[in-house]
Structure formats: C-alpha cells, structure tokens
Amino acid sequence: MKIKMILPALMEAKSPLWRPIKYSLFPPLGLATLAAYCGADDEVELQDEHVEEINTNNIPDIVVIQVYITNAFRAYKLADYYRKSGAFVCLGGLHVTSLPEEAMQHADTIFIGPGEECWPRFLQDFRSGHAQKMYISNERTLVNIPPVRRDLIKRHLYLVPNSIVVTRGCPHHCDFCYKDAFFEGGKSFYTQQVDDALAEIDRLPGRHLYFLDDHLLGNARFASGLFEGMKGMNRVFQGASTIDAILRGNLIEEAANAGLRSVFVGFETLSNGNLLQSNKKQNIGKDYSAAIQRLHSLGIMINGSFVFGLDDDDKDVFKRTVDWAVEHGLTTSTFHVLTPYPGTRLFKQMEKDGRILHRNWDEYDTRKVVYKTVGLSADELKAGYDWSYKSFYSWKNIYKASMQHDVLKHKIKHFAYAGGWKKFEPMWNFIIKTQGLNKMLPLLESILSKVNNTKKDKDTIFPAIA
Numbered sequence: 031m032k033i034k035m036i037l038p039a040l041m042e043a044k045s046p047l048w049r050p051i052k053y054s055l056f057p058p059l060g061l062a063t064l065a066a067y068c069g070a071d072d073e074v075e076l077q078d079e080h081v082e083e084i085n086t087n088n089i090p091d092i093v094v095i096q097v098y099i100t101n102a103f104r105a106y107k108l109a110d111y112y113r114k115s116g117a118f119v120c121l122g123g124l125h126v127t128s129l130p131e132e133a134m135q136h137a138d139t140i141f142i143g144p145g146e147e148c149w150p151r152f153l154q155d156f157r158s159g160h161a162q163k164m165y166i167s168n169e170r171t172l173v174n175i176p177p178v179r180r181d182l183i184k185r186h187l188y189l190v191p192n193s194i195v196v197t198r199g200c201p202h203h204c205d206f207c208y209k210d211a212f213f214e215g216g217k218s219f220y221t222q223q224v225d226d227a228l229a230e231i232d233r234l235p236g237r238h239l240y241f242l243d244d245h246l247l248g249n250a251r252f253a254s255g256l257f258e259g260m261k262g263m264n265r266v267f268q269g270a271s272t273i274d275a276i277l278r279g280n281l282i283e284e285a286a287n288a289g290l291r292s293v294f295v296g297f298e299t300l301s302n303g304n305l306l307q308s309n310k311k312q313n314i315g316k317d318y319s320a321a322i323q324r325l326h327s328l329g330i331m332i333n334g335s336f337v338f339g340l341d342d343d344d345k346d347v348f349k350r351t352v353d354w355a356v357e358h359g360l361t362t363s364t365f366h367v368l369t370p371y372p373g374t375r376l377f378k379q380m381e382k383d384g385r386i387l388h389r390n391w392d393e394y395d396t397r398k399v400v401y402k403t404v405g406l407s408a409d410e411l412k413a414g415y416d417w418s419y420k421s422f423y424s425w426k427n428i429y430k431a432s433m434q435h436d437v438l439k440h441k442i443k444h445f446a447y448a449g450g451w452k453k454f455e456p457m458w459n460f461i462i463k464t465q466g467l468n469k470m471l472p473l474l475e476s477i478l479s480k481v482n483n484t485k486k487d488k489d490t491i492f493p494a495i496a
C-alpha cells in the first residue's frame with residue numbers, strides 16, 4: 031500500500047514576510063512517529079512543504095495530513111485535491127482535534143487527539159475495508175512504541191534534524207494553550223520509559239539534540255533518570271522548562287551536567303493579574319530573577335517567551351518587557367500577540383464575551399490581533415509587538431544583554447547566538463537554497479559548548495563592539 035504523509039506549509043510561505051530559516055528548523059517528527067506503525071510492505075513517503083514542493087502528481091492509496099491552525103486552509107485544499115484524485119484522505123493534528131466538524135468536510139477519516147493509538151487502529155480497519163469517519167484517542171501510553179522512522183526524514187533540509195520528543199503534553203493548564211483541548215478525555219501528560227528515550231537518543235548521529243517536549247522537566251523522576259543516563263553520552267541539548275521546575279530541587283543542575291545548554295522558558299508576562307487571568311499558576315509568586323540567575327550560573331542560555339495583549343497590559347508593557355529581558359540577559363526572546371486558539375478556554379471565554387473578531391485561521395499566527403482588546407487598542411498592540419522584536423534584536427540590545435553574564439565565553443556565545451539567529455537572514459536564505467543547513471551543525475554545537483565558571487573567564491573584559 032502507498033501512504034503519503036504531508037505537513038503542509040502555512041499560506042504565508044508564499045509571502046515576502048516568510049522567514050525560511052524559522053520553518054527549516056525541525057523535521058515533521060509527529061508524522062515520522064506515525065510512519066513507524068505502517069507495515070513492512072507499505073511504501074511510505076514523507077513530505078514537508080515548509081522545506082520542499084509537494085509532489086501532487088503521484089496519487090497514493092492513503093494521504094495523511096497534519097493540520098495546525100495557520101496551515102489549515104492549505105491543508106484542506108490539498109485534502110480536497112487528493113480526495114478528488116481518488117486517494118483516501120486522513121486529517122489529524124491540533125486544529126482537527128479543536129474543530130472536528132470543520133476538518134470532517136475535507137477528509138474521509140479524522141483523528142482526534144494524539145495518533146499513536148488511533149492511527150494503527152485505523153490502519154487495521156482500512157485494510158479490512160471498515161475504516162471509520164473518526165478515531166478518538168482513547169489510550170495514552172508511550173510504552174513499547176516503535177522507533178521513529180527517521181530514515182524518511184530528509185536531514186539535509188533542516189538545521190536541527192536531531193529533534194526528539196520523549197514525553198507528551200504538560201502537567202499544567204494555561205488557558206491560552208492548546209494542550210488541554212488536544213489531550214481532552216485522557217491523560218494529558220505522560221512520558222516514555224527512560225531506557226526507550228535513551229535508546230532513541232543513541233540512534234541519533236552527532237552531538238546536538240533539541241527536545242521539543244512542552245516541559246522536559248515536567249516529571250522529575252523521569253527527567254532525573256534521563257539526565258543520569260545521558261551523562262556519559264557527550265551530548266549538548268536544548269529544551270523547554272517552566273520557572274517553578276527550574277527553581278525546585280536540583281533537576282536543572284542534573285540537566286546541565288547531562289548537556290543542557292539552552293532552555294525555552296515561558297515567562298509570558300511580568301504582571302500577576304495577567305498570570306491569574308491565564309491560569310498560569312506555576313508562574314505566580316515565582317522569582318523570575320532567581321530562576322534566570324540559576325540558569326546563567328550553570329552556563330545555560332535562555333529563550334524567553336512573552337505574550338502581549340492580556341487584559342492587564344497597557345501601552346507601556348512593550349518597553350517594560352524588552353528592558354527587563356535585556357537587563358536580565360535573555361539570549362533570545364519570542365514575543366506573541368495573544369491568540370485565542372479554538373478549543374482553548376481562552377477562546378471559549380472570548381467567544382462568550384463577543385470578543386472574537388473573525389475566524390480567518392491564517393491570521394491566528396500570534397503576530398496579528400484577532401480579538402477585541404482591553405487596555406490598549408489593536409493598533410497599539412500590533413505596533414508594540416513589532417517594536418519589541420525590533421528593539422530586543424537591535425545590535426545595541428544584543429550587546430547589552432550579552433554583557434549581563436559574568437563569564438566571557440557566555441557573553442560571546444550569547445552574542446553569536448542572538449546575532450546569528452536574527453541578523454543574518456540573507457546568509458540563512460543562501461544556505462537553505464544551497465541545501466547546506468546540515469553543515470551548520472558543528473557551528474551550533476560549538477556555540478552550545480560548555481561554559482566554565484572559572485575566575486579567569488569572569489575577569490576577562492569583553493572586547494568592545496565597534
């Protein structure tokens with residue numbers, strides 16, 4: 031049987047605002063995970079429209095399309111095309127789970143929730159000629175899942191081919207997050223067995239890993255076992271954690287010893303009122319500065335995430351946040367305009383209050399305002415969001431933020447990482463065009479090398495930037 035798995039790109043892929051590097055980071059791991067359940071005789075093809083043109087000429091028996099909110103319209107277009115051409119079309123992913131009735135109009139079968147259990151159930155039914163219209167994930171486990179079909183991933187097209195996921199979901203329940211909607215009806219946070227995760231790591235070439243888990247430190251026992259097992263593996267890795275997990279116990283030291291060099295942290299807002307409004311309990315009353323200091327003392331770079339447009343925000347929130355991020359030496363920052371994703375508690379509340387402006391999912395990209403704001407106008411929110419990116423990534427602020435570290439090597443790494451990520455767009459475009467992204471890995475690995483907190487390093491003056 032011929033099976034084609036597609037991750038469509040968002041409509042913006044054709045726009046001049048498109049940043050190819052942003053979408054050339056990670057391969058479609060979810061689809062490669064599902065591909066592992068196909069039979070030995072099945073011919074499986076994996077296509078990621080973010081990095082390659084979709085070949086629509088060959089029509090397989092089954093087409094599986096992964097749908098997220100901003101690629102939804104493109105995904106439906108592809109689905110309609112393949113159905114008309116005679117293929118059996120399955121849709122799954124976050125957006126399908128949030129809006130099954132909408133997705134159903136474009137599919138023969140849809141999957142609700144994570145696919146590890148319902149996809150093999152569907153395959154069995156399809157082979158016996160009894161495929162159903164909808165499969166709902168009713169069992170959540172990562173025990174004994176087959177190894178990800180990494181042979182289907184075109185590694186040379188990605189900057190970070192060694193992305194990996196060893197847990198599913200997150201133990202928290204923020205109102206604006208997709209997580210609860212996706213995992214509704216079952217466990218919403220579960221992990222692989224430590225040995226299976228270590229075996230998966232062992233199968234990956236090179237040194238660098240990027241854990242795409244929502245919260246790598248979310249289960250302390252699992253994470254501790256994982257970091258213990260990774261100690262001798264000579265890896266450098268990046269991942270995500272919450273502030274409370276960074277402050278609690280000594281898990282973060284264990285992570286650093288295992289090779290953690292950069293962490294994504296959801297600070298989201300500096301306002302307690304906003305945290306309360308978003309049900310982001312794990313941040314309330316937590317000492318952000320202490321968490322940052324702890325990470326920096328371990329030589330771990332920080333990518334801070336911030337949301338603008340919560341009801342407690344005013345016109346000054348942008349400057350306040352950028353100044354704070356720079357003064358605290360965050361290496362990179364990801365800013366978002368608050369976006370009420372369908373299926374979330376935030377969306378339901380805003381819909382009830384008549385605040386949802388439209389359902390053009392293309393615009394639900396965390397860069398545009400799609401709801402009625404409070405405290406500042408939509409124009410102010412959009413302008414402030416744009417200004418924040420510009421200001422945080424000005425050379426002046428990159429330099430100022432890198433100077434916040436004690437250690438020379440950390441300053442240099444910070445400067446190189448932040449500058450490289452945001453300031454060399456034409457270089458990235460050229461590298462992508464010449465399919466040389468994979469060759470950048472050694473450079474990334476060296477930027478993520480260990481910082482030693484030696485006195486000599488601390489006393490060295492960072493050279494002035496002209």
Ligand code: SF4
Pocket residue numbers: 199200201202203204207208209244245272296
């Ligand atoms: S901590 Fe992050 S992943 Fe977890 S529910 Fe909140 S936003 Fe979602």
